[in-house]
Amino acid sequence: MSTTFEDLIAEGAAQPTEGWDFSWFAGRATEERPPWGFSRLLGERMARASAALDLQTGGGEVLAEIPKPPPVLVATEGWPPNVGRARETLAPLGGEVHEVPNDAPLPFPGATFDLVTTRHPTFVPWPEVARVLMPGGTYFAQHVGGPSAAELTEFMMGSCPPSDPADPTFGAEGAKAAAEAAGLTVTDLRTTVRRVEFFDVAAVVLYLRKVIWIVPGFDVERYRERLAALHERIVADGVWTMTHHRFLIEARKL
Numbered sequence: 041m042s043t044t045f046e047d048l049i050a051e052g053a054a055q056p057t058e059g060w061d062f063s064w065f066a067g068r069a070t071e072e073r074p075p076w077g078f079s080r081l082l083g084e085r086m087a088r089a090s091a092a093l094d095l096q097t098g099g100g101e102v103l104a105e106i107p108k109p110p111p112v113l114v115a116t117e118g119w120p121p122n123v124g125r126a127r128e129t130l131a132p133l134g135g136e137v138h139e140v141p142n143d144a145p146l147p148f149p150g151a152t153f154d155l156v157t158t159r160h161p162t163f164v165p166w167p168e169v170a171r172v173l174m175p176g177g178t179y180f181a182q183h184v185g186g187p188s189a190a191e192l193t194e195f196m197m198g199s200c201p202p203s204d205p206a207d208p209t210f211g212a213e214g215a216k217a218a219a220e221a222a223g224l225t226v227t228d229l230r231t232t233v234r235r236v237e238f239f240d241v242a243a244v245v246l247y248l249r250k251v252i253w254i255v256p257g258f259d260v261e262r263y264r265e266r267l268a269a270l271h272e273r274i275v276a277d278g279v280w281t282m283t284h285h286r287f288l289i290e291a292r293k294l
Contacts, residue, residue: 045268048240048241049241049242049245049260049267051245052244052245053260057250058121059099059100059122059129060098060099060102061101064246065247067239068238068242068243069236069239069243072235072236074182074286075232076232076288078182079105081180082105082157083105083106083107085155085157085178087107087110089110089155090110091111091112091114091152091154091155092112092153092154093114093115093148093153093156093172094116094157095156095169097117097126097130098117098122098126100126100128100130100137101129103130104129109133109134113135113136114153115130115138116140116146117138117140120139123137142163145165146165146168149172151172151174153177154176156169156173156179157180158182159181159182160182161181161183164181166219169222173224175293177292177293178291179289179290179292179293180290181290182286182287183212183215183289184285186211186285188285189236189254189282190283192244192248192254193255195266195270196258196263196266196270197255212231215287216229216289225292226289227290227291228288228289228290230287231285232286234284235283236281236282236283236284237280239274240271244270245260245267248263
């Protein structure tokens, strides 16, 4: 494994960013998983569904882990490089992938799905979710709750925008209010704070390149000085730590 600062940032900058496969980080970063086990719960709900829609599926990696797909399995993805990967990943499950911008209307008739899911969406079109759900259908998701990775944002940028707990994109209570405003009934809402550790700066570089909203406009050359400072901190302490906020939300259309 590379050890010099220049080698590490070059290594992090050279890794592909498509999809949500984080296996490259093994031994270089760790993240405590939420206690509820989203993948297991997702698999249970998919096994009971007749027609399911997964929003912002990335490269389809999370959805591909379900042991039993429903008879109809559809996914959307808004980033073009991920669309082809998701189609390849989900083809063995009979999954159909539509390229749809995250904030665009969903290209499906009303009352089409009895299950709508997503993991870490950047935007949730709540009225559209309610529209495409069948009566009695369920929205089941794990969201990123603010202020996730605030420590890294502040270290790199010098400040972190204040987090609004009522923000329907990132706040658990805001998401609950937005779901209810769309006509859904929230049946489960759980929150957790998880520890994340980085063991070299290459992992930080790739993380910031993949999770682009942590430091908007991140570029290695632009942030070289801050990356060097972070590298020195990791070398001195052996680790650099931040926190992730996550929440589980389940809502039903009556």
